[in-house]
Amino acid sequence: NLDGYKLWLNYDKIEDPQLASDYSNLVRSIYLSNSSDILKNAQNELGRAIPRLLEKNGSYTATIQPENTLIIELFEKLPSDLRLQLENDFRTTNDEGFLIKTISYKSNPVTVISAKKDIGILYGVFRLLHLMQTHQKLTTIDLIDSPKVKLRMLDHWDNLDRTVERGYAGFSLWNWQKLPGYIDQRYIDYARANASIGINATVLTNVNANALILNPMYLDKVEALATIFRSYGIQVYLTARFSAPIELGNLKTADPLDPDVQNWWKNKAAEIYKRIPDFGGFLVKANSEGQPGPQNYGRNHVDGANMMATALEPYGGIVIWRAFVYSEHDDTDRAKQAYDEFLPYDGKFMDNVLVQVKNGPIDFQPREPFHPLFGAMKQTPLVIEFQITQEYLGFSTHLVFLPKLFEEVLDADTFQKGKGSTVSKVIDGSLYGNTLTGMAGVANIGTDLNWTGHPFAQANWYGFGRLAWNPYLSAETIAEEWLKATYSSEKAFVEPLKKMMITSREAVVNYMTPLGLHHIFDTGHHYGPGPWVDDLGRPDWNPVYYHNADYNGIGFDRTPTGSNATEQYAKELETIYNDTRKIPEKYLLWFHHLPWDYKLKNGIDLWDGLALKYQEGVNQVKDMITTWKNAKPYLTEGQFKEINMLLQIQLKEAEWWRDACLLYFQTFSQRPLPKGVDKPA
Numbered sequence: 221n222l223d224g225y226k227l228w229l230n231y232d233k234i235e236d237p238q239l240a241s242d243y244s245n246l247v248r249s250i251y252l253s254n255s256s257d258i259l260k261n262a263q264n265e266l267g268r269a270i271p272r273l274l275e276k277n278g279s280y281t282a283t284i285q286p287e288n289t290l291i292i293e294l295f296e297k298l299p300s301d302l303r304l305q306l307e308n309d310f311r312t313t314n315d316e317g318f319l320i321k322t323i324s325y326k327s328n329p330v331t332v333i334s335a336k337k338d339i340g341i342l343y344g345v346f347r348l349l350h351l352m353q354t355h356q357k358l359t360t361i362d363l364i365d366s367p368k369v370k371l372r373m374l375d376h377w378d379n380l381d382r383t384v385e386r387g388y389a390g391f392s393l394w395n396w397q398k399l400p401g402y403i404d405q406r407y408i409d410y411a412r413a414n415a416s417i418g419i420n421a422t423v424l425t426n427v428n429a430n431a432l433i434l435n436p437m438y439l440d441k442v443e444a445l446a447t448i449f450r451s452y453g454i455q456v457y458l459t460a461r462f463s464a465p466i467e468l469g470n471l472k473t474a475d476p477l478d479p480d481v482q483n484w485w486k487n488k489a490a491e492i493y494k495r496i497p498d499f500g501g502f503l504v505k506a507n508s509e510g511q512p513g514p515q516n517y518g519r520n521h522v523d524g525a526n527m528m529a530t531a532l533e534p535y536g537g538i539v540i541w542r543a544f545v546y547s548e549h550d551d552t553d554r555a556k557q558a559y560d561e562f563l564p565y566d567g568k569f570m571d572n573v574l575v576q577v578k579n580g581p582i583d584f585q586p587r588e589p590f591h592p593l594f595g596a597m598k599q600t601p602l603v604i605e606f607q608i609t610q611e612y613l614g615f616s617t618h619l620v621f622l623p624k625l626f627e628e629v630l631d632a633d634t635f636q637k638g639k640g641s642t643v644s645k646v647i648d649g650s651l652y653g654n655t656l657t658g659m660a661g662v663a664n665i666g667t668d669l670n671w672t673g674h675p676f677a678q679a680n681w682y683g684f685g686r687l688a689w690n691p692y693l694s695a696e697t698i699a700e701e702w703l704k705a706t707y708s709s710e711k712a713f714v715e716p717l718k719k720m721m722i723t724s725r726e727a728v729v730n731y732m733t734p735l736g737l738h739h740i741f742d743t744g745h746h747y748g749p750g751p752w753v754d755d756l757g758r759p760d761w762n763p764v765y766y767h768n769a770d771y772n773g774i775g776f777d778r779t780p781t782g783s784n785a786t787e788q789y790a791k792e793l794e795t796i797y798n799d800t801r802k803i804p805e806k807y808l809l810w811f812h813h814l815p816w817d818y819k820l821k822n823g824i825d826l827w828d829g830l831a832l833k834y835q836e837g838v839n840q841v842k843d844m845i846t847t848w849k850n851a852k853p854y855l856t857e858g859q860f861k862e863i864n865m866l867l868q869i870q871l872k873e874a875e876w877w878r879d880a881c882l883l884y885f886q887t888f889s890q891r892p893l894p895k896g897v898d899k900p901a
């Protein structure tokens with residue numbers, strides 16, 4: 221059973237006779253030059269898809285002809301009368317953009333896919349195939365699209381022994397032992413899937429990985445992967461362990477101001493670029509969770525990042541420096557530390573440095589307010605880091621549609637340059653005019669047959685890519701696109717399933733961490749509940765530090781009477797967050813410690829409201845199960861069963877979360893469960 225391997229690139233047969241005939245007309249006579257590897261891959265994709273969609277081959281001409289029904293060519297190579305008709309449209313497309321448009325050529329209607337660069341052609345071909353797969357009418361089409369973000373990047377947390385940190389879909393795709401000689405078809409299919417949604421960068425190694433990847437033996441293997449990925453427009457990046465000059469270069473120090481260290485990195489960059497001329501650069505986790513960094517030598521993040529940036533700069537490479545820092549030696553609220561540490565460096569990084577900031581100030585929780593660095597750091601391009609792998613969201617067992625989470629963060633208004641200063645505008649560079657922009661997602665991909673463990677986790681990979689391309693897309697649009705491409709375009713299937721996906725994110729918040737609770741996961745694995753844990757070496761890892769439940773109440777006071785983390789947000793938000801009457805209740809206990817009998821907006825006591833939220837989460841999973849059962853007619857037996865089993869586990873575990881958290885918090889609230897909340901099993 222290969223269910224799921226093909227991802228959203230199934231290319232199922234078009235059954236509707238009218239559509240099938242329209243599409244057949246469209247591919248009756250295709251011109252597509254194959255003068256580059258990228259263009260060859262565009263042609264390969266058409267060759268793969270058309271026979272499956274239409275049960276016939278498209279036919280190709282060697283040159284552009286009046287009888288062509290589909291002309292796929294770079295703008296500058298189009299015949300002049302076509303160019304003239306499209307000139308205007310090309311004013312708004314960027315180097316990776318494309319257009320698909322029906323115009324006329326020598327009095328015949330023709331659909332043209334055109335772009336400034338080969339990669340735009342590949343993206344255009346993938347888009348056309350997506351439109352066919354999702355049964356769009358294409359008799360006349362007028363579509364112009366360009367990515368709004370430059371770096372659309374997957375961060376793999378893959379170790380060289382093929383284990384994947386926080387990976388729940390098998391082992392790493394990269395088979396280091398067989399590379400560079402053996403090219404697994406999976407590498408190609410991985411690249412196809414990424415290119416189909418516009419992902420153009422991949423970091424092959426874990427932020428916590430050792431330095432070995434920078435050794436020549438591994439660089440040979442990286443080169444082999446880079447060669448394949450290049451032909452799909454994907455640039456390769458590596459994590460660079462800060463202490464590599466000691467570990468690999470036998471130097472005594474990794475001090476960024478030491479000339480030998482600087483030279484070591486310069487030589488390393490030269491060595492890499494000799495093999496991989498379009499190498500992207502380094503992703504660095506330094507002085508974070510015990511990783512080495514410039515602070516080990518009394519230097520700072522700017523010294524470290526700029527030293528590496530200097531080494532990469534001659535080749536056009538970049539440094540992505542992570543801001544995920546918090547220290548056990550600092551008793552400041554962990555949520556404040558990254559902002560405190562990085563804001564003073566604003567404007568001090570070299571032009572080829574980007575700072576990568578997680579979406580929220582703690583750590584990929586089911587819900588966090590946006591990270592206060594967004595909008596505040598005005599002179600440094602920030603890459604937003606989302607986690608596609610579900611570390612705190614039920615691994616690959618729970619169905620959670622993450623684009624809903626991503627959308628919430630991207631749409632959030634930072635108010636840093638007045639109303640409308642959304643996180644999206646920070647990320648796409650439009651707020652402060654950065655040219656280098658990026659969105660990164662920690663990959664959820666592994667060797668599992670279906671790539672992501674949970675079949676619906678594919679939607680999170682897909683959705684991440686779509687939002688990196690266009691951060692203004694709605695989660696709903698993405699869910700719909702994915703459902704149609706993956707399962708069926710039947711309205712009676714898509715509508716309820718779309719609703720299920722959209723609700724799934726709120727469901728997991730409700731049954732794990734409602735009303736702003738966070739970091740109450742059991743230690744280490746971060747899977748089940750552990751709000752009672754209070755005995756870890758570092759207090760900032762203990763769940764009790766975050767929920768602060770006691771006989772008086774629950775929640776983390778981040779207002780001026782507490783840690784005052786609210787001061788890191790713009791005035792407009794600070795005022796809202798400080799005020800229990802104004803703050804959206806989804807963030808209530810993130811910012812406030814409140815008594816158990818605190819009255820929620822609906823008039824009920826906090827304790828009762830909290831318990832009812834946990835129950836709501838359980839009920840939502842029950843509804844998901846019903847929706848899935850009703851969708852059975854549109855699914856194969858295998859598809860139905862697989863997700864049904866997973867949903868049954870999810871239900872049990874939602875109940876587990878509810879029971880564990882409520883029984884524990886009840887030891888403080890000392891109040892009965894309200895009506896409507898099921899008794900613990």
Ligand code: GCU
Nearest residue numbers: 385386427428505544583611
């Ligand atoms: C989380 C995660 C770690 C990871 C870290 C990071 O803390 O649990 O496994 O290394 O984030 O993003 O660096």
